[in-house]
Amino acid sequence: MASSEISDNILYQKLQEMIAAKKDLRDPLIEILRDAQEIFGYLPAAVQELIAQELNLPISKVYGVVTFYNYFSQIPLGKYVINVCTGTACFVKGAPKLIQMLEDELGIKAGETSEDGLFTISTVRCVGACSLAPVLLIGEETFGRIDSRAKLVEILDKFRTLA
Amino acid sequence: MSLKRTDVLLCCGSGCVSAGSLKIKSKLIEVIEQHGLSSEINIIETGCMGPCDYGPVMLVYPEGIFYKKVQVKDVEELVEEHFLKGRPVKRLMLKSEDTIFQTKKDIPFYKNQVKVALENCGYIDPEKIDEYIAMGGYEALGRAVTEMNPEEVIDIIKKSGLRGRGGGGFPTGLKWENVKNSESDQKYVICNGDEGDPGAFMDRSLLEGDPHKILEGMMIAAYATGANYGFFYIRAEYPLAIKRIKNALSQAKEYGLLGNDILGSGFSFDAEVRTGAGAFVCGEETALIASIKGERGQPVSKPPYPSESGVYQKPTLVNNVETLGNIATIINKGADWFASMGTATSKGTKVFALTGDVKNTGLVEVPMGITLHDLIFEVGGGMVAGKKFKAVQLGGPSGGCLTADHLDTAIDYESLREKGAMMGSGGVIVMADNNCMVNIAKFFLEFSLDESCGKCTPCRVGLKEMYTILENITAGKGRSGDIEKLENLGKTISGTSLCGLGQAAPNPVLSTIRYFRQEYESHIEAKSCPTCVCLDLMHFDIDKDKCIGCSLCAQKCPVNCISGSREEKYTIHQADCIKCGNCQEVCPVNAVDKISGAAEKEEKLNSVAELYQ
C-alpha cells in the first residue's frame, strides 16, 4: 500500500510537471489527456479532476472529452494491452477468429483484463498494416499474419516471460 | 545520395518492420563491420516500398536488385556473396513460375505504377532532410515563394485537375481559391491525417515515408491561400507518423525553411502536430476542427465552410495528406504533365491500399482510369492461390462492393459513385468467394454505428435499426420484407443525416443488396448462408465415406457432441453442436464439411452423457 502511494506521488508529480509544460499551448486538453494516460495507464476520476482544475475547465468538459474518444480509458488496463485490429482487411482475413482464440487462451472477453493483470484484450480500427492481416498490436509492436493458435501462443508466451 | 560503393535500401515501413526489418538492420551492420565494409556500404532505412506482402524487402543499388522476405539468417550470405563478391543472391529474388525478377524494374507489381505522391517513399531516409533535398525537395516551395504569386500557384493546381484525395474529390485549386478569397488577418492550413477508413494506410505510409514532401505541400498551400500557420492532425494510432512529422518540422526549422521570411521571400510559416484520439468522425473536417480545439469531435452543419470559418473562426484550408503529397511534384513538373494522366474528370494518379485475398497486398500508385481488372489482376497479381474472385470493396464504410461484372470499370470518382461504390481514401479490399456479403455489410454498418457521434437521430437511431435487421437476418430470424425495409431506411438516413458519416453509412448495405440480392434472399427465405459464414445458417457434417474413424474430432469437441466408432464412423449430433469448427480443423482426411443451411435438429439428445453410456 505504502509503496503504491509513493509511486502514485511520483506519478502525480510527473503529471503536474507535464501540465505545467503544456498549459500555455492553445487548447491543450487532448494532448494533456494523452500524456496523462501514458503516465497512469488510464484516466481515473482524480486525474481528470486535477486536469480540469489546472486548466480551469469544468470537470464535465474533461469528462465529456474522455468519454468521446476511444483512445481514453477510465479503467485500469493490463500491463500489456493487446490491441486486435478489427479493420476491414483483418476482418476479411479472420480477425473475429483471432479474437475468439485470444479469449480462449486468456479466459477473458474482449475489453477485459486477465486476473494476473498482465493482459487486456482490446480492439482497434485499422492500424495501417493491412497487408499483414490479421494483425495485433502489443505496445508499439505489430504482429502480423496471426492465423494459427500456435503463432498466437508464441507471442503471448514471449510477453509472459518478459513480465 | 552517397559516395559509397553500394546503397542498401532497407524498407522500414510498418509492414516490413513487423516482418522483422529492424533485426535485419542490426545484423547487416554487424556482418558488414566484420567484413570491414562499413566505409563502402551505406544502409538506408526507407519508408514503405509498396509490396508489403513480401516484407522485409530490400533494394540494392547501383544494380537495383530487389530482395524479398529477407531473414536474419540470410544476411551473412547476402554480404559475402553480393556485397563482397558481386554475385546477387538469386534465392532471395522474386520469382514467377518461369522467371526470376532480378531488379525492381522487372517486377510486374511495379510495371503499371506511376509514382507521384509516393515518388520518394521507399527511396530515401525519411528522417534526413538532406536526402529529401537531394531528390529535389523544397525546390517547388522555393520557386513558388520567390518566382510566383499566389494566384499563379492556384492557377497551376487548378489546371492540373487535382481533386481532394480524402474522399470527397473536391477540386483542390478551387478550394484554395475560396480560402484565398476569404478576407482575414489570420488563416490556417490543416493536413488531415486522421485516416479513418479501416482498410487504407496510404496516409500513414506517406507521413512516415516522406514527411518533408507533405510539409512542403502544406507550405505551398499556405503561401497560395495566405495562411501562416498549419496543423498536422494525425491519429494517435500512428505514433511513428507523429514522430516523423515532428522531426521534419524541427529539421525544416533548422534549415530556415520554417519561420519568418522563408528564403527571403517575406513568407512566414510555422506548424504543429495535433493528435487524434481514436474517433472516425474526426476525419470529417468540421469535427476535426472541433477536436483541434480540444473538444468532442462532433460535426457542425455547413455552411459556413471551413474555408470561411474554421479553426478559431478563421478561414481554414483542410487538405488530405495524399492531396498535399502531390503538390510539389505538380509545381515541379507542371500542370499539363499531371493532367495528361487519368480520365476526363479525374486527373493524375491515386494511391491504393490493396488488401484482402489478392496476391500482392500493399501500397500501389496508378494513373486514374486504370480498370479494376488491371489494378487487381495485373498490379495486384490476381487472387491468392486457390481462391476465386467474388467482389471488391472500395471506399470503406462509406463505399460499396462491386462484382466481377464491374472489373472493366475505369476507376475515377464518377464511375465508382455511379456504380454504388466510392473512391474514398483508396482502400481496396479484394474478396474471394468464401466471403458472405450480408456479413460484410453488417461489419461496415457496425463500424459506422460504433463511430456515429450521436448528434443526429437518423444516424444514431436509424443505423441501429438497420443493424438489428442485419443481425436478425444473419441469425436466421430474417423476415420477408426485411430487404425493402433496409432499402427504405438506408435512403432516409442518407438523405437526412448531417455529416458524411451518416449520409454514406448505408452504402455498404445498399450496394450489396443491389448486387447480391439473392444472397440476402437465401439468408431470409431459405435460412441458408451460401458461404457458410453465418453460423446459425450452416452446419458441420461428417462425410461417412471419407471418415476413417480415428476419433480425433470426438476428442477435440468441447461439448462432446460427436460419437461413433471405427466401424460405424463418426456422427455430429447437431442439436448440441456449438459450431466451434474444431472437428474440421483436426480431421486428418478432411471428412468434416461445412454445409449451407441450418441442420435439422430432430436428433436432439436428452443428455450428452447418454452418448457415452
Ligand SMILES: Cc1cc2nc3c(=O)[nH]c(=O)nc-3n(C[C@H](O)[C@H](O)[C@H](O)COP(=O)(O)O)c2cc1C
Ligand atoms: C466521416 C468522415 C470521415 C472522414 N475521414 C477523413 C480522413 O480520415 N482523412 C481525410 O483526409 N479526409 C476525411 N474526410 C474528408 C474531410 O472531411 C475533408 O473533406 C478532406 O480532408 C478534405 O481534403 P481533400 O480535399 O484534400 O480531400 C472524412 C469525411 C467524413 C464525412
Ligand code: SF4
Ligand atoms: S451524421 Fe452521424 S456522425 Fe454525422 S453528425 Fe450526425 S450523428 Fe454525428
Ligand code: SF4
Ligand atoms: S477426425 Fe475426421 S476421420 Fe477422424 S473420426 Fe473425425 S471425421 Fe472421422
Ligand code: FES
Ligand atoms: S512496409 Fe515494406 S514494402 Fe510496405
